[in-house]
Structures are given as structure tokens and as C-alpha cells.
Amino acid sequence: xxxxxxxxxxxxxxxxxxDPSAGPDSSPEHPLMVLTGxxxxxxVGEIAxxxxxxxxxxxxxxxxxxxxxxxxxxxxxxxxxxxxxxxxTHGSYWLDGIDVGSLDDYELSYIRNRQxxxxxxxxxxxxxxxxxxxxxxxxxxxxxxxxxRRERARAAIEAVGLGNRGSHVPSELSGGxxxxxxxxxxxxxxxxxxxxxxxxxxxxxxxTRDVLEIFFRLNAAGRTIVMITHEPDVAAHAKRVIxxxxxxxxxxxxxxxxxxxxxxxxxxxxxxxxxxxx
Amino acid sequence: xxxxESVRMAVHGVLANRLRSFLTLLGISxxxxxxxxxxxxxxxxxxxVQKQIEGLGTNLLTxxxxxxxxxxxxxxxxxxxxxxxxxxxxxxxxxxxxxxKSATPVVSASSVTASRDVATVTPDTxxxxxxxxxxxxxxxxxxxxxxxxxDVTGHARVVVIGTTISQDLFGSSDPIGQTIKLNGAxxxxxxxxxxxxxxxxxxxDSIVLLPLTTAQDFLVGxxxxxxxxxxxxxxxxxxxxAESEATAILTPNHSNSDGSAAFSVLxxxxxxxxxxxxxxxxxxxxxxxxxxxxxxxxxxxxxxxxVSVTERTxxxxxxxxxxxxxADVLGQFMTExxxxxxLGGIAGVAAGFVGxxxxxxxxxxxxxxxxxxxxxxxxxAVGLFFGIYPANRAASLRPIDALHYE
Ligand SMILES: Nc1ncnc2c1ncn2[C@@H]1O[C@H](COP(=O)(O)OP(=O)(O)OP(=O)(O)O)[C@@H](O)[C@H]1O
Ligand SMILES: [Mg+2]
Numbered sequence: 001x002x003x004x005x006x007x008x009x010x011x012x013x014x015x016x017x018x019d020p021s022a023g024p025d026s027s028p029e030h031p032l033m034v035l036t037g038x039x040x041x042x043x044v045g046e047i048a049x050x051x052x053x054x055x056x057x058x059x060x061x062x063x064x065x066x067x068x069x070x071x072x073x074x075x076x077x078x079x080x081x082x083x084x085x086x087x088x089t090h091g092s093y094w095l096d097g098i099d100v101g102s103l104d105d106y107e108l109s110y111i112r113n114r115q116x117x118x119x120x121x122x123x124x125x126x127x128x129x130x131x132x133x134x135x136x137x138x139x140x141x142x143x144x145x146x147x148x149r150r151e152r153a154r155a156a157i158e159a160v161g162l163g164n165r166g167s168h169v170p171s172e173l174s175g176g177x178x179x180x181x182x183x184x185x186x187x188x189x190x191x192x193x194x195x196x197x198x199x200x201x202x203x204x205x206x207x208t209r210d211v212l213e214i215f216f217r218l219n220a221a222g223r224t225i226v227m228i229t230h231e232p233d234v235a236a237h238a239k240r241v242i243x244x245x246x247x248x249x250x251x252x253x254x255x256x257x258x259x260x261x262x263x264x265x266x267x268x269x270x271x272x273x274x275x276x277x278x
Numbered sequence: 279x280x281x282x283e284s285v286r287m288a289v290h291g292v293l294a295n296r297l298r299s300f301l302t303l304l305g306i307s308x309x310x311x312x313x314x315x316x317x318x319x320x321x322x323x324x325x326x327v328q329k330q331i332e333g334l335g336t337n338l339l340t341x342x343x344x345x346x347x348x349x350x351x352x353x354x355x356x357x358x359x360x361x362x363x364x365x366x367x368x369x370x371x372x373x374x375x376x377x378x379k380s381a382t383p384v385v386s387a388s389s390v391t392a393s394r395d396v397a398t399v400t401p402d403t404x405x406x407x408x409x410x411x412x413x414x415x416x417x418x419x420x421x422x423x424x425x426x427x428x429d430v431t432g433h434a435r436v437v438v439i440g441t442t443i444s445q446d447l448f449g450s451s452d453p454i455g456q457t458i459k460l461n462g463a464x465x466x467x468x469x470x471x472x473x474x475x476x477x478x479x480x481x482x483d484s485i486v487l488l489p490l491t492t493a494q495d496f497l498v499g500x501x502x503x504x505x506x507x508x509x510x511x512x513x514x515x516x517x518x519x520a521e522s523e524a525t526a527i528l529t530p531n532h533s534n535s536d537g538s539a540a541f542s543v544l545x546x547x548x549x550x551x552x553x554x555x556x557x558x559x560x561x562x563x564x565x566x567x568x569x570x571x572x573x574x575x576x577x578x579x580x581x582x583x584x585v586s587v588t589e590r591t592x593x594x595x596x597x598x599x600x601x602x603x604x605a606d607v608l609g610q611f612m613t614e615x616x617x618x619x620x621l622g623g624i625a626g627v628a629a630g631f632v633g634x635x636x637x638x639x640x641x642x643x644x645x646x647x648x649x650x651x652x653x654x655x656x657x658x659a660v661g662l663f664f665g666i667y668p669a670n671r672a673a674s675l676r677p678i679d680a681l682h683y684e
Pocket of ligand 1 (some may be wrong): 042043049050051070071072073074076077078118130
């Protein structure tokens with residue numbers, strides 16, 4: 001794998017360390033992500049759907065971004081592109097100084113494995129496979145030795161508060177526990193970026209608070225977070241909020257500086273929590 | 279991803295759907311087992327036939343009057359001719375026929391009844407002959423003596439009988455020295471032949487042999503006509519020379535008007551060659567049938583792998599989203615296909631060995647090492663080959679498509 005520039009880059013000591021803010025591209029002149037004129041069109045001719053229209057967008061290392069917008073506005077489409085799961089129809093996407101459009105399948109796998117941690121609304125744990133094994137999986141694909149894998153998986157499971165659930169299979173867990181297991185899997189390779197598509201969409205308020213607390217700690221530790229949400233209360237925890245409508249970014253609000261800590265999780269309105277519990 | 283991890287994931291995949299994995303495995307193992315067993319049956323029947331022909335003696339030439347030309351030649355060209363003891367004498371001439379070790383006259387009597395008290399039997403073969411018959415036909419004696427030269431010159435009223443006749447007439451008691459009747463006349467049992475079993479057409483132990491002269495006196499008459507002359511060559515290597523010498527000696531007295539031989543010479547050695555060629559064809563044919571079932575087993579693997587890939591499309595999407603490479607997914611599914619076919623192959627070899635212990639349609643199978651290796655190798659290769667397409671399909675899925683698969 002030494003032949004791949006991306007692999008070498010990602011493998012560099014420091015790039016994979018737990019303090020990504022020390023990385024070389026943290027200055028505003030070299031943002032973590034740069035999207036230029038990104039469009040995504042599904043289908044052709046009459047039935048063509050313009051899910052994204054000429055989106056220009058930058059994101060800095062260490063930021064905590066919430067993407068809001070009505071259903072069908074193109075949020076997930078944007079997320080899939082920045083998560084390297086899908087490619088834009090037009091436009092370019094640069095991640096950490098690399099043109100993602102120029103990467104081959106192998107290099108994209110590497111980015112997905114080491115740079116990005118993905119969290120989904122529907123958890124997407126592998127069924128009939130224990131939490132420990134699910135969390136270990138990205139490390140298996142990263143070809144880490146077994147002992148190190150075990151240790152890091154255990155630490156990640158511990159970090160999301162599932163210390164005693166490692167040997168359970170997903171069907172034996174609550175939704176909140178499954179989402180925490182999924183977060184453990186997303187952070188186990190210590191990626192610089194956490195991408196979450198409606199991570200709290202299927203959760204109750206208590207589990208939502210757990211997830212937001214984990215995100216708070218991750219961002220405070222320097223990880224960049226991008227989160228799609230429908231809930232304004234959830235978006236309130238981000239440092240920056242963008243609103244997407246009809247495939248375009250229609251609003252971009254900064255709630256807290258990139259450099260500082262994110263808005264504290266305690267700011268989840270207590271009244272709201274009370275209402276939800278009754 | 280290490281081999282160990284690939285195998286671990288494959289085992290997980292196989293165990294996730296046990297019944298389906300078992301059925302797939304069954305397809306491969308039936309294929310492998312049938313190749314092993316059918317090749318063993320082919321080989322078994324070939325060696326059985328070979329043994330029988332060798333039992334007749336590979337140095338042996340059987341000469342009969344008539345000779346294969348009846349259909350071809352006009353009836354006017356056929357001279358009625360038969361073999362006589364004079365021909366036997368001529369064949370025994372060492373100068374004219376240096377490669378002929380012995381020539382034995384044989385007369386056969388048909389529909390002869392053998393009896394003792396109330397027990398009656400109709401032997402398949404009743405033949406008059408001379409002592410050299412014993413060597414020509416490999417007619418070993420288990421008790422008593424074979425027909426002697428003195429018996430022939432003395433027109434002795436003695437018989438040598440096969441085990442079937444002995445069983446039918448004497449049960450378990452010793453027949454030597456006892457008397458039996460042939461068409462009502464008395465004969466003393468002088469010898470008991472060793473059992474030869476069936477040659478597939480008739481019971482070779484249902485036989486009564488008596489001196490040539492005695493048979494002519496009482497059973498076939500004195501026409502001098504012989505049914506067969508058995509010629510034994512000096513060695514297996516001189517069979518062909520002996521055949522041409524015999525043909526040269528007999529042709530002047532036994533030819534059709536167009537000069538062709540009016541007799542036939544049956545060469546056991548060439549018969550053996552022909553038969554082994556045809557049994558080889560038979561074995562190949564059986565193996566081909568078995569190979570088809572192996573192929574069908576492979577298609578079974580492909581079918582199951584396709585179902586498995588379709589069913590686990592979402593899982594493949596998740597794996598790709600967390601960093602699985604194309605090679606990882608390919609490896610996982612190929613290992614799964616490989617595992618199914620290796621397990622199926624091993625089960626098939628076991629079943630083949632068990633099945634090969636039993637007689638199948640009267641043939642004792644002889645398991646061939648090459649067929650075991652071939653069946654196992656081809657079985658695994660077929661399983662892997664048919665696993666390539668589904669595995670490649672899984673590996674080539676775009677993560678986003680796989681994730682959104684319903
Ligand atoms: N694979 C696809 N094929 C065709 N059209 C698609 C596909 N994926 C998304 N779309 C369309 O693109 C548009 C944007 O979809 P997207 O999933 O990005 O919306 P979203 O903002 O995430 O909505 P939601 O909040 O409901 O998740 C929608 O109109 C959708 O129908
Ligand atoms: Mg969406």
C-alpha cells in the first residue's frame with residue numbers, strides 16, 4: 001500500500017493521531033473540505049432530479065456543523081458526497097488537500113476507513129454480529145494486529161458508555177444503545193471527521209442527549225463533526241448551522257467560533273425535556 | 279485483511295444460514311462422491327472382465343470350424359468342413375509349429391442329463407477332451423485327479439466334475455470315487471475342479487469333463503468331428519506366431535473355394551485388448567456422467583452465493599462505508615464459496631469411500647486414487663469458479679447503492 005499517495009498521507013504519523021487539530025491544513029486558507037460548484041442529478045431527461053445545484057461550501061477542521069432543511073432538500077445527498085460514498089455529477093470536492101474525484105476505488109476505501117466515520121439514522125450495524133465485532137471491523141479493514149484491534153475497540157465501546165454490552169448482538173440492544181455502538185464503530189479508527197445523517201432521528205430524548213454528549217466530547221477533543229438533523233434543539237449544539245433548500249445552501253449561521261468549545265449539551269432546553277418525558 | 283479474518287467472516291456467513299449452506303454443500307458432495315464411485319465401478323468391472331479373460335489363459339487360441347465369413351460369402355463358396363483329431367496331430371508337430379506348446383481336442387455334448395439316485399441335473403457344459411485341456415483352460419483340480427492319458431487311450435468311464443454339479447448331486451459329501459450317471463450310463467468321479475464362478479454368461483462350475491474317446495463312444499458318436507481345438511502358445515509373446523502357424527497348417531484342409539480360411543481363430547490376448555479398450559470407454563462414460571453432477575453442484579454454489587450477495591447487499595454497503603476494499607469483499611465471498619466447496623468436497627470424498635465399499639450391480643468398485651484427487655480438485659475448483667461471479671458482483675457494488683438497497 002506504500003505506493004498510494006493518499007495512503008501514505010493518511011498513514012503519516014500525526015494524521016492518524018487523536019489530535020487532528022494539529023494537522024497541517026487547519027488554517028482557514030486550507031480548509032478541511034472545499035466543495036466547488038457541486039451538483040448532483042439523479043436520472044436523465046424528463047425524470048431528472050436536481051438533488052444538489054451548484055453548491056459551494058467550505059468546512060474547517062475542528063468545526064461542528066449541523067445541516068438542516070426540509071425533507072427532500074438534498075441533505076443526505078450532500079452528506080453522501082462529502083462521505084465519499086457517492087460522487088457529484090458536476091463540480092469538485094477537495095478533502096484535506098486531495099481532489100476526491102481523482103481517487104480510485106482503493107484510495108476511496110482508505111479515506112472512508114481512516115479519515116471519515118459514518119453514522120446513520122438507521123444505525124446500520126451488521127446483524128447477528130456482536131457489538132465488539134462490529135466496532136472492530138473498521139480496524140480489520142485497516143489491517144491492524146489483533147491485540148491492538150481488541151484494545152481500541154474496547155476503548156471505543158467504553159467511550160460511548162456500552163462497556164458491558166460488547167458481547168451482545170444488535171437485535172439485543174435498544175435503539176439508543178445501537179446508535180452508541182454505531183458511534184463507537186465510527187470513532188474507533190480515530191478519524192478526523194465524523195459524519196452523521198440524522199443520528200438522533202430514531203431516538204428518544206434521553207438517547208438523543210447521550211448522543212449529543214458524545215458528539216460534544218468528540219468535538220471538544222478536536223474532531224470535525226457534520227450532522228444532519230430535523231430538530232432545531234439538536235442543531236443548537238453545533239458551532240455552525242447551514243440550511244439546505246431545493247438543493248442549495250440558503251442560510252449559513254455561525255453559533256460559536258471554530259476554535260473554542262461547542263455550545264454545551266446542558267443547553268438542551270430543560271422545558272423541552274420535561275415535555276417529552278410526560 | 280488476513281486469511282484468518284477472511285475465513286472467520288466466511289465461517290460466519292456459512293453458519294448464518296445453516297440449512298442453505300448444508301444443501302449447497304450436499305450438491306458438491308454428491309458430485310464428488312459420484313465421480314469417485316462411478317470411476318471405481320468402471321474400474322471394478324474392467325478388472326473383473328480382465329480377470330475372467332486372464333482366467334481363460336492369455337496364451338490361448340481357440341480354433342473353431344466355420345469361421346466368420348458366412349454372411350459375406352456366397353453359400354456356394356463354403357465347403358463343409360470340420361476340425362478333426364488329424365488337425366490336432368498336425369498342430370502338435372513341433373517343426374511345423376514351433377510356437378505351439380499344445381493342441382487339445384474338445385467335443386461337446388448337449389442336453390446330457392447327469393444323475394445320482396433321485397438327484398438330476400443338466401450341466402451347462404459336457405465335454406470330452408485330453409489331459410492338456412487342464413493347462414489350456416486353467417482347469418485346476420481341488421480333489422482327485424484330472425483326466426489322464428491312460429484314461430483317453432483306455433476309454434475309461436471316468437468324469438471330472440465342477441463344484442456346481444458336485445453340489446447338486448452330492449451335497450456336501452465327497453464325490454471322489456462315487457458313481458454318477460450320464461444319460462443313464464455309469465461313470466466314476468475321478469476329480470473335482472476348483473470353482474471358477476460365473477463369467478457373466480454362464481456358470482463355469484456347471485461342467486462335466488470326460489476322456490475324448492469315452493465321449494465319442496457314448497455321447498457324441500464317432501464322426502471324428504471336434505467342436506474346438508484349444509491351442510496353447512509357448513509364451514504370451516508367441517501367441518501371434520502360434521496363430522499364424524496354426525492358420526498355415528489348417529488352411530490347406532479347411533478353406534473355402536475362394537481360398538479363405540473356413541475356420542476361425544479366437545485370440546485371447548487380442549480379446550483382452552478389445553475388452554479393456556471398451557471397459558475404458560465405459561469408465562470414461564461413467565466419469566462424464568458424474569462430472570455433470572459435479573458441474574450441477576457448482577451451479578448450486580453459484581445460486582446460493584447470488585442469493586447470499588443479494589440478501590446481504592446492505593451489509594456489503596456498510597462494510598464498504600467503513601472502509602472495506604473491493605478485494606476485502608471479494609475475498610470474503612470467495613472464501614465463503616471456497617469453504618462451501620471444500621467442505622462439500624471432503625464430505626463427498628468420505629461418502630465416496632463409504633459407497634465404494636459396497637457391491638454395486640454385482641461389481642465390486644475399486645477406488646482410484648486419481649479419481650479422488652481429481653474429484654476433490656475439480657469440485658473445489660468448480661465451486662470457486664461459480665463463486666467468482668457473485669463475489670465479484672458483491673465487491674463491485676457502489677457503497678451508496680448497496681446501502682440504499684431495500
Ligand atoms: N438514488 C436516487 N435516485 C433518484 N432520486 C434520488 C435518489 N436519492 C435521492 N433522490 C432525490 O434527491 C432529492 C434529495 O434527496 P435527499 O435524500 O438528499 O433528501 P434529504 O434532504 O436527505 O431528505 P430527508 O430529510 O427526507 O432525508 C430528493 O428529491 C430525492 O427524491
Ligand atoms: Mg436524508
